Amino acid sequence: MSVTSEMTNMHPLENELCIPPTATLSIPSSIPFPIKLVFALQWQDAVKGNLVEIVTIAGPNSSTENNEVISTCLSIESSMRSSADIPPKCIIVGRQASTVDVRVDHKSVSRRHTAFYYRHGHDNKNSSVLVIQDLGGKHGTYVDDRRLDKNGTMELPLLSGDVGLENHVIRFGNAPVTCKVYIPKAKEIDANNSDLVRCSKENMQQNSFSEEYHVERKEIESNDNNEAKSNDDEKKETDVATTREAREAQIAAMIASLDSAPTYKPYIPPKKLNENTANGSTSSLNGGDPNETSIQNGVHHNGSNDNNHNLPITSSITLSPGSNSFTSSDGTNTPLQVSSAVATLCFEPSGSRLVAGHRDGTIRFYDFHGMKPTAPNTDSNSSSEVIHAPFRIVDSDNDPLDQTGRHVLTAIGPSPTGSQWIVGTTSSQPKVLDREGRTTIYHFCKGDNYVTDASNTKGHTAGVTGVAFHPLVKDICWTCGLDGSIRQWDLSGKGRMQFGKLICQKVLAKCKNEKGQRTQIVSCLGAHPSGRKLVVGTACGSIQIWNCFGGMVSSRPLGAVYSAHGGTKPVTFVGFNVNGERIVSRSESDDTVRVWDAVRMEKGVGSTSRKFSDRNGGEDGQHPPSILLAICCGLPALNEAATCAFSPDGKTICAGTSVDRGAENDFGKLKFYRLPEEEKRSKTNKDESTTKFSKKIKTTAILEPLLTLDVAKGASVLGVSWHPKLNQIAFGTSNGT
Numbered sequence: 001m002s003v004t005s006e007m008t009n010m011h012p013l014e015n016e017l018c019i020p021p022t023a024t025l026s027i028p029s030s031i032p033f034p035i036k037l038v039f040a041l042q043w044q045d046a047v048k049g050n051l052v053e054i055v056t057i058a059g060p061n062s063s064t065e066n067n068e069v070i071s072t073c074l075s076i077e078s079s080m081r082s083s084a085d086i087p088p089k090c091i092i093v094g095r096q097a098s099t100v101d102v103r104v105d106h107k108s109v110s111r112r113h114t115a116f117y118y119r120h121g122h123d124n125k126n127s128s129v130l131v132i133q134d135l136g137g138k139h140g141t142y143v144d145d146r147r148l149d150k151n152g153t154m155e156l157p158l159l160s161g162d163v164g165l166e167n168h169v170i171r172f173g174n175a176p177v178t179c180k181v182y183i184p185k186a187k188e189i190d191a192n193n194s195d196l197v198r199c200s201k202e203n204m205q206q207n208s209f210s211e212e213y214h215v216e217r218k219e220i221e222s223n224d225n226n227e228a229k230s231n232d233d234e235k236k237e238t239d240v241a242t243t244r245e246a247r248e249a250q251i252a253a254m255i256a257s258l259d260s261a262p263t264y265k266p267y268i269p270p271k272k273l274n275e276n277t278a279n280g281s282t283s284s285l286n287g288g289d290p291n292e293t294s295i296q297n298g299v300h301h302n303g304s305n306d307n308n309h310n311l312p313i314t315s316s317i318t319l320s321p322g323s324n325s326f327t328s329s330d331g332t333n334t335p336l337q338v339s340s341a342v343a344t345l346c347f348e349p350s351g352s353r354l355v356a357g358h359r360d361g362t363i364r365f366y367d368f369h370g371m372k373p374t375a376p377n378t379d380s381n382s383s384s385e386v387i388h389a390p391f392r393i394v395d396s397d398n399d400p401l402d403q404t405g406r407h408v409l410t411a412i413g414p415s416p417t418g419s420q421w422i423v424g425t426t427s428s429q430p431k432v433l434d435r436e437g438r439t440t441i442y443h444f445c446k447g448d449n450y451v452t453d454a455s456n457t458k459g460h461t462a463g464v465t466g467v468a469f470h471p472l473v474k475d476i477c478w479t480c481g482l483d484g485s486i487r488q489w490d491l492s493g494k495g496r497m498q499f500g501k502l503i504c505q506k507v508l509a510k511c512k513n514e515k516g517q518r519t520q521i522v523s524c525l526g527a528h529p530s531g532r533k534l535v536v537g538t539a540c541g542s543i544q545i546w547n548c549f550g551g552m553v554s555s556r557p558l559g560a561v562y563s564a565h566g567g568t569k570p571v572t573f574v575g576f577n578v579n580g581e582r583i584v585s586r587s588e589s590d591d592t593v594r595v596w597d598a599v600r601m602e603k604g605v606g607s608t609s610r611k612f613s614d615r616n617g618g619e620d621g622q623h624p625p626s627i628l629l630a631i632c633c634g635l636p637a638l639n640e641a642a643t644c645a646f647s648p649d650g651k652t653i654c655a656g657t658s659v660d661r662g663a664e665n666d667f668g669k670l671k672f673y674r675l676p677e678e679e680k681r682s683k684t685n686k687d688e689s690t691t692k693f694s695k696k697i698k699t700t701a702i703l704e705p706l707l708t709l710d711v712a713k714g715a716s717v718l719g720v721s722w723h724p725k726l727n728q729i730a731f732g733t734s735n736g737t
Helices: 012-016 191-229 233-259 598-602
Strands: 036-041 055-057 062-065 069-073 091-094 102-104 114-119 129-134 141-143 153-157 164-172 177-185 283-285 299-301 342-347 353-358 362-367 392-395 409-414 420-425 431-434 440-443 464-469 476-481 485-490 506-510 533-537 543-547 559-561 573-576 582-586 593-597 610-613 619-622 628-632 644-646 652-656 667-674 701-703 707-713 717-722 729-733
Touching (some): 055 069, 129 177, 342 729, 362 409, 420 476, 476 533, 506 543, 533 573, 543 582, 543 598, 573 644, 582 644, 593 652, 644 717, 652 717, 667 717, 667 729, 707 729
Parallel strands (some): 091 102, 283 729
Antiparallel strands (some): 036 177, 055 102, 062 069, 342 353, 420 431, 431 440, 533 543, 573 582, 582 593, 593 628, 610 619, 644 652, 652 667, 667 707, 717 729
């Protein structure tokens, strides 16, 4: 990413908060002393708590008077970041103690709520202003009872009258605290009186604010007492009449508004994208060299440049793999590779954390709330981009009873509550970790390799390829593996154990190919949003949907499509969309992503597709367009870890491309595809022949990318995860070596 010189001179926190480069805390020459911020409790809330329990000043230049007034200056020395190499440009008010200069502890105040700074003009005297900027909090910032626009600013002039003090009242959300901004006013400072001004500057700073505060409070208390002692009946009657008339006028206005026709203002999307931040992900995970830049300026649009589909392409960060001094925990002290490719990754359900599994067997945990950016290296060959390291690195080979060597991570899945993670590796024994990754809660049992019937073994007998938790029940999880079985496990503590390892609760299915022979499951495990169905992809090229209920081992799927990607190309990735009506699949042997109708697949339409020879002499499957809805082209996948993801509304697909090994100048791309409109089925008639559609699909849609982003130079884009609620994308890459 190209970074301007102005942005590099700013603190990373101020860059994140969109503080302009022209902001400064240097005191303008037009005022005799710095602007003072005085915090006090509102009168009606003064008896509910102490001010020092709500307001905390982090900077050194602060003063407190009888727990009633807390003040600080608007200067560089008043900021907690004053000791940093880069001088601060603003004073930040908010609730997060680790990042703000003034902490206001109230539930309506955001982590970073408001910023104060100066902005000088060209002459630095007659054009200087005080800027109050809202930082996007939910409950807003108020200046003199006027709410600022979200992320908006208000400028207060510094030259506006005679010598004296001018104050403005600032409120932060619904907090019972007011901040008075005292701006000194002076038309000119006479050179002859400059010594007098310098001598009286400290006295004005220390005394004027507290005196004015106490005078105002005494005046208000005296006015309240006079009003309480007033017994004038005529005045009371006038007040009651005025209040009643005003209330009646309000009621009449409300009734009139109910009779008026409602007006709707349509949403108008922005016309231009910010092409300086061209990456398509909010969280960009680079599984290759940490010094490589995964943000590029290559943006290719298919048609309009408008972001009408709400794609998350506004900003991005790079998550580095972390330290390369970490060694394995299996007793061999094997050094782990910092540049190993990302084999799998997924978000926590809340979106606050991201977990990535690498091919060296490590699991890296990233916490977005507590993430500390790392300054770029000063080497000439390194990138100037700020990187973010994981807060914890865990070695997955921590089973003391497993002596089969190191294993590659294949799948990771979170529990519906986010308190546990299930991890699958190329070994036959998955495991369950706690949220922090420190403790292995369960090691799963291994099956007997000499038993040919998978339903009679206590666990998997071959490598695990897919894992998933029940979307609604936190104590149920499923796994699938190369032995062709889908297994269910009970994590409630009531499951059977053997030598400290959990035994499989039941075998849900044994996958077979079109001829009835046992086949391997090489894809991940896709769970239906209701938790009633599972979808897998096999080595024979089929996609199969299985039922999760029943006491007997099922040998027939609810629905299946054979030769899904043509011939016997293995299906290495499958998944449901948000409502479970569509299935997306991908194979490492072709360059397409295919979208299927899950409902018709269960009805058996096209379960045995006709095969024919194409022009290249190979075999391909001809599937009816009622099942195969769309084919997304231009997505070469040279790795079995390549995946794709549905958007939160299920109307867009995001997938990455692979590059050939050694192609250092090629870019791994992130592509977005817009799916055709979904068919609307009649609820009154379930017969396929009498189903009514809004748009009849006559042929399978061949889709071209809606948007293409160059995101990784010399590396392939492998795993892609699109959070269903936050509209954020995370993707992992290889290192190309």
